[in-house]
Amino acid sequence: MADDDVKVSGDGARSPSNATNGGAPKNGKKGIGIIVKEEVEAFRAEMPGKVKEQIESVKDPTKTQLYTSIFRHKRDETPRNRALGVLSNVFLHLHPAKINRDSVRYPYTWGMGGITFYLFIVLTFTGVLLMFYYHPTKVQAFRDVLYLEHDVPFGKILRNMHRWAAHLMVIAVELHMFRVFLTGSYKKPREFNWNVGVILLVLTLLLSFTGYLLPDDQLGFWAVTVGTNMARATPLLGNEGPFGSQLGMTPYNDVRFGLLGGSIVDANALLRAYIWHCIAIPIIASVFMIVHFWRVRKDGGISGPAPVMLASEADKPRRAQSAAGA
Amino acid sequence: MNWHQLWTIATTPDNIPITALLPLVLFYLWLAFRQAKGNDELIAQLEADPALAKTHHRKTWPFRPGWQKEVHVWPFLLRMEFLAAIIVTAILMVWSITMSAPLEEPANPNLTMNPAKAPWYFLGLQEMLVYFDPWIAGVVMPTLIIIGLMVIPYIDTNPLGSGYYTLKQRKFSIGTFCFGFLILWVSMIIIGTFIRGPGWQWFWPGQTWDHNRLIYEVNRDLPDLFGITSNLGKGIFGAIVVGGYFAIGGFVMTALFRRKMPRDWRRMSLLQYQIMMFLMLTMVALPIKMLLRLSLHIKYVWITPWFNV
């Protein structure tokens, strides 16, 4: 390359000058003037090349060590690298590299599973921010919410977003389940994933419900009172439920007591709701989501849109099968 | 007509999701059934023409032989996901800026809220409290709903309609699910939100919530109607009625099922069939009990010292 030639010739030009000018002082030391002069010459000879090199590398950052250490392959528009872009990224590798050309059509999935997951992320993010301001105690909880509403910068928007995203998530899960049902996506081999989904549905509702009590206002207090009063009536395990009193259940040892940490909705109930809401259920739900996504992949990606099947092609009836086997 | 009352209910911030749920459900129903209709037409066409069925790509979406069957996730799927995330974020932003989350007075156990409503997604269960004792409405029903949902893949033996929208090939399962989801779940939520007022009384949309309204309703128990007075008699009578409902209901349903859906009948094992029938009959029992209550003012059907149904 031209740059290299320049550099080499520069060096070459310098060394003879060393020899000739070398009025070498007695101690083998060069005079300071000579050193400066040498350096300036070297600088003038080498710098243009180095600058040019630097500019070149900025023009194509994908060649830099920084880039290649982060991204494990080149970025170009080949099919192979498009696939690698998805596969070698920990967040994107939940996806396959390629999918059914029609399954990206919105009318098929309604995007509701993905939206549910996105809302879960939004809720985690806003929820953690809310946790910085919230104490789960009878004395402080309500005041903290007031403080958030009136004094914390963007506190009100933060709280609103958390609330509305929670409502939206419940709507999105229900619609997701509805579309999975309507497309028959729970059929073989996706039976198990449907069940994981049902558990996620329950967890979503519980997440929302445990959060309801946390502002410690009338709305949450009475909703949770009404809700947990039903636990009193649990058959066998509640003190007012069928066979409960026969089994020795009282208001002080039945399931409701266990849920509330007491016989009324009070400080212990607030703390329990807080821990379920902020720690336990999010972790459990995350685990189930991991399994859910993993199974979507392992079951062969999403179910469709598949080519329609005709009744005449449906499998043989069970009896005929067993008869044939016998 | 008290528009103000209706407006207050519809715009209570926590009710907005329900006001949104209704059009959303309707929109997606329309979207689903439009696709189902397209697929059903295609199925009918292919069934009439076996030669075409052999070569057809079998989707309502266009496809030409030269086209690839698969596309790259990057960018075709990721751009959709990105777009969805942006739209959802924008909606949330606007919603959060324009409308504030509710915050009532501090919790006060001595001051009862009237009506004390559960969060909207549990209103269906709360509505059931009118017709059933808490152990059924609050514990048994949710449990059965969860179990019922979980067994769906194992009792639906129909191999058709996997991975595409269709109505014709899955009339029974779609009908049942829609009955459960739309009628028993969504519409109960709407009743719970828009119609139930103080004292959990029925106020038509636009009727003023009257906090002092009292309704004198004499509810009877079914055994009383038949003049049964002894506790033992009531217990036995109730067991016979409930048992009879499942026995006769099961018999009638089976007769219908065998005639109308012989293929499914043949495909299903005895266990699969019984689980399905039990869940179906239990689900149908809800509107029956509601009707009994609304028309004949029946409170309990089966009375025992331990529980009442």
Ligand code: HEM
């Ligand atoms: C927190 C809740 C949930 C999340 C985050 C979630 C997420 C997802 C995502 C992202 C997909 C990929 C396809 C799509 O977007 O539609 C999916 C598929 C699926 N989900 Fe869920 N889901 C949840 C709850 C549920 C529920 C409640 C059910 C059913 C009761 C369910 C059953 C399924 C099934 C069977 C599939 C495979 C669908 C197919 O192959 O077409 N999921 N889920």
